[in-house]
Amino acid sequence: MEARFSRRDFAATFLRLVGVIMNVRGRVIVTGIGKSGIVARKMTATLTSTGTPAIFLHPADAGHGDLGMVTPDDVVLMLSHSGESTELGPIIQYCKRFSIPLLAMTARPDSTVALAADICIDMPEVREACPNALTPTTSTTVQMAFGDALAVSLMEMRGFSADDFHKFHPNGRLGAQLVKVRELMVTNGDVPTVPEDASLLDATIEMTRARLGGTAIVDRAGRLIGAFTDGDLRRTVTGKQNLTDPVGRFMTVTPLSIGPDELASDALRIMHEKNITLLFVCEKDRLIGAIHMHELLHAGVA
Template sequence: MSTPASKIVPFGSGGRIVETACRSLSIAASGLNALEAKFAEREFAATFLRVIGVIMKVRGRVIVTGIGKSGIVARKMTATLTSTGTPAIFLHPADAGHGDLGMITPDDVVLMLSHSGESTELGPIIHYCKRFAIPLVAITAQAQSTVAMAADMCVLMPEVEEACPNSLAPTTSTTVQMALGDALAISLMEMRGFSADDFHKFHPNGRLGAQLVKVRELMAAGDDVPMVREDASLLDATIEMTRARLGGTAIVDRNGRLIGAFTDGDLRRTVTGKQNLTEAVGRSMTLTPLAVGPDELASEAMHLMHEHNIMLLFVCENGRLIGAVHMHDLLHAGVA
């Protein structure tokens, strides 16, 4: 039996494979450009703004749904919305008719993804939204489709060329869906004034969370902060450094304000110079050492350490010494 001719030529040369990969990326980029161009259309931009307005006002959650590849995009969109301050949950259409429709409340809004707009699995969700007056937002490329016609608001996506040589596998169309989801989430994020602080509350673990940790969360504080007065002896300063094991000590005035620092390096230079250990540490200290505030990001503190080739950074609030942070503490916490 003969089979239909295919555009795919197997076992191509390396050059042909690279050419294919680049062509796929070029087609995807064209799709993204087409989506960006849609925002220049008054109707598309107005619809997008209405969707933003509805989501901003909703008292419940954004229920995101889709089937197949659109369902995978919907899951990612849900995760992005949730992590950037917009409560969202994914509803699988296959489970909707088996009890999961109950997760949709009158306070929610449903965001439905379907490139064709004709996925039969979405039917129960559409009927439920109509029956209970749940706002339904469609994201589809077909204006006359079932999903588009049933929706209260329809974000009409551009018709794009799929990167698949047989024009079968969803490729560019899902890339464009993903990009619209990101645009939606970031627009909502800025509308809410969602800060790096807020982001850290939702991402306390992992490398991303480490970059958002504040200095006060990692610094030594209280009795763990090495400090002496400027009239303390070099011996006393050395003992204080040894006690705290941070490789240095702060020098403070009578009001607890940071005025200098004395480190392992300063101690080595002092010993080499054969100074008397009874001399005041103020004569050998480094003046106006670097310091950060407690609410600075730990990643910024790390950058400052790298830039100035230091291992110890003091933490001050209103000029008063309140803590110290060592590079090893930052590295141990995963800050980079």
């Protein structure tokens, strides 16, 4: 068993624990009983969704076959306020028998769990918030904070990015906020586009075809040089312009655009700020797509 650290060395102990998990080839097997077990389940979910493969092992099922899920490549993280829950015994024995690293968090540094652990985080002495000072409240809050700190530390060590987060959260509101523009934009023939020498009639026909409320104006190299929208068309036809006039005379010069790898939520923010509903997507000044507010809202981007 490795040497223990006092509370004064919490930071060093925590870093050693993070280092063990970083180097494990398998998974983090998180376990606990009672309220600690509930915290352990939440900790498992947070670790798994942030790049650290983890699984919850219920102590009551461990001795009835579920110990088989623990492999020599794994590490066990055990939560126990008292450090004396009898249900944890089979897991401790299994770890010792097969040399599986045992990490622990407990409030009793002289408890069975603490003494058996290779690395143990000592919880601070806290008074439970309930009137009888018995119901796990403050102590479980401390456990929860430890779990979140562990997950965040591992995220930083792994360089876990927003892109990685989106891979594990493709659905729901969180997933929608992490969608990239390229995932929602229209491309190729669906992008309304006319050349710089097009007429007002050409631009109107192209806008009608694409039904996005506007069209891009591009030069011969495919670079975005302007935009012509429904609003521009209404302002134009109220005058006495001829539909054969070049659209370049009425287009918006240097229109707003966005890159394909920007967040869709950023595209929606720009639309709200500039009071527009259509953004063109460019890569190195070349037009490659378009994205409409309706698509963003339909995808749940907010």
